[in-house]
Amino acid sequence: MEQYNMNLTLKVWKQKNSKSNGSFETYQVKDISSEMSFLEMFDVLNEQLIKAAKNPIAFDHDCREGICGMCSMYIDGRAHGPWTKNTVCQLHMRAFKDGDTIVVEPWRSAAFPVLRDLVVDRSAFDRIMQAGGFVSVNTGNAVEANTLPIDKNDADASFDAASCIGCGACVAACKNSSAMLFVSAKVSQLALLPQGQPERESRVLNMVAQMDKEGFGNCTNTYACEAECPKGISISNIARMNRDYLKAGLNSAE
């Protein structure tokens, strides 16, 4: 891949804290290498701002290898930017060309309040997990692992659902701010495994109830979440969750 340098204009959301109003600010960056990651370009910009005695842009990031789920930027109208199945931290500058203007916003959802600049509060996801995203097994209670054979296809499908990194891109991408993809991924992971069966019904009911309580919207089948999910979590998980939810609802009404 040929390396090249570029000059860019950035329009970035700036907001002092959750109580203040935010606005876009425009920045120029020069001589950005195509081999840099997008966040390294932000590092360069922030160093530039600090040297000019200005406040750097606050953004969430940690592992910088696409697995922790902390980074969360809405770039040119897309959660995690222009590449598919990708997190912001894995996005590289070869996705852009000299002279581009790039617009960067935080995740936008009432359930994810902005804390500062591009940093949002995703505690709602933790609370949904608290509502039922687990198997109730205390340390020391487990049986010998191989006494529980699991069909490889089920185990693989469960793993695919479990690969969700909890970044919230699904919510940011959805016009309704629905968290159905996130919730259904956890519901599916456990619904597909024998370990998840005893609490299968209460889990889906409780997690969905908490999701609604947090103010996430409904799913209207636009598939935007699946398209923008950095881990390619399938929309079929939502269908599975809906079936489970319906069944559990009928059973609990008895």
Added chain:
Amino acid sequence: MSLDSKIPHGEMDKKWTDYKGHVKLVNPSNKRKLEIIVVGTGLAGASAAASLGEMGYKVKAFCFQDSPRRAHSIAAQGGINAAKNYQNDGDSVFRLFYDTVKGGDYRAREANVHRLAEVSNAIIDQCVAQGVPFAREYGGLLSNRSFGGTQVQRTFYAAGQTGQQLLLGAYSALERQVALGNVTIFKRHEMLDIVKIDGKARGIIARDLVSGDLERHFGHAVLLCTGGYSNVFYLSTNAMGSNVTAIWKAHKQGAYFGNPCFTQIHPTCIPVSGDYQSKLTLMSESLRNDGRIWVPKKKDDNRKAIDIIEEERDYYLERRYPAFGNLVPRDVASRAAKERCDEGYGVGSTKLAVYLDFQDAILRYGKIEVGKSGNTGTNEQEIIKLGKAVIEEKYGNLFEMYEKITGENPYEMPMRIYPAVHYTMGGLWVDYELKTSVDGLYCLGEANFSDHGANRLGASALMQGLADGYFVIPYTLGNYLADDIRTTSISTSHPAFEEAEKIVSERIIKLMGIKGNQTVESFHKRLGKIMWEKCGMARNAKGLQEAITEIQILKKEFWADVKIPGDINEMNTELDKAGRVADFIELGELMCVDALERNESCGGHFREESQTEEGEAKRDDENYSYVSVWEFKEESDWQLNKESLTFDIVKPSQRSYK
């Protein structure tokens, strides 16, 4: 203070059982009255907090990230070891114990390692019960793969995302305890000091990273589960936020630091591409199961990899270490790569890289698939296609990650890799009960020094983190708390809390008041460069002495000229970073002091003065068979205490992987 490791008496394989049988217990009604602080929510912290919550203790867990699920354990790729012997290849608790002591180059405590091996199987059971989707065979049973430094298949995995799946398992157990009211989580909080009362750890001062407020938290005991300090090198495979601050503050309050210079350089990482580089990305060691490592036989060979024919390639690991080949332990593989590159055989634009090639594996797997289907007439292209599919299933996400970063397709051309700092075996010194030299202060997981000696074997970090959290601390902590049941909660208006908060606050004000000209990042980069060049893959006395002086100068400069924008009472990521870098600078000096004192090569610590004629590491058991336990006296002044190591079972021999 004396160094009592509190290793139980008796036969090696009975020690832990005997300990558990005689340890003091806390009755359930008393557990409810006891508060425990857990700092860090990675594998060690999350599993400890969840387990202690289940037992009935009142737990407060702290993490600097926006959710406990983001802790850097999540990035571990390859797998977790356990002595299940599912593959019927001769594995046992004893073998896992033996391999770990040997792999650690005889610088770990035998009793701790044996306990680790003993509880390894229960970890797998626990994780499966939680719904961790490990890889399985068609029969529905768990799958295993092999890893460096061993000759059995004992590694359990979930594609290349094992750490993620294990952490999410522990995180879900933790969130369940939050729902039950047993655990309270403080997110976006950073511990900035330990509070000691009458010599015992009784709480912490934490900073709310959103509001900037300082908070006081009481605990009957404090557990530090804050991970490793590889970021002292600036560039490492650790997450950007990984730092040494919690254990460094504890160290300055009297917790001894064990083997600070023992650092693991991982052989298979994506090479550095430019000055702007912010971190390095690991490519799991599991790739060495199928990838062959080579460089051109000719110096400065600028041809493309595919244009270099077989006879002109030097598979240097297979050449030098025929018994283990590409699966030699990490330290050996890293030094061998450095040796080739230093000699001028490196590849890529920086010449600081070697190839990791999958062509043979693709062909081999393709042929196996053809054999399974019975279509003997399959042409080579079809075979390659089938082989690629097998490789994709095994390592798909790693290949994808590599392509995203480099823009090159590793199915078509070999990966370029180079060693990078990855893990720190050193950490706070702890006894058999995981207690530091400060009463009531415990240290778990990578943050302690205890189980990996001078070199950690692959897939053992996840094992240790979960062993400490799920199966060790629930027993050992009770032994301390049983004598503490009469201590009621101490008010955080106690003078010790006031004093601790004042010190923390003054330091923050001092940092903000410097108003110098150089950014925090620039200091961190300079520290990293000193450490990598003089306390990295190869170390010598002259370089280390220079490094100590350079770091002392850097420290003065930092405190005179660092520039931190913004205010104290708001989210201020530069201020967060400044505190961490200030601590890294002090730690860097201690690492160099430690590396200088240990004039032998062992594990990841290679002293150029101590090597064989063939350039292999030479250990010196006569003079250095001890843990270096450093006691903080004052700035730039430490006292060395030695915990001598005895080996009753695994008799030290010079490691050979030839």
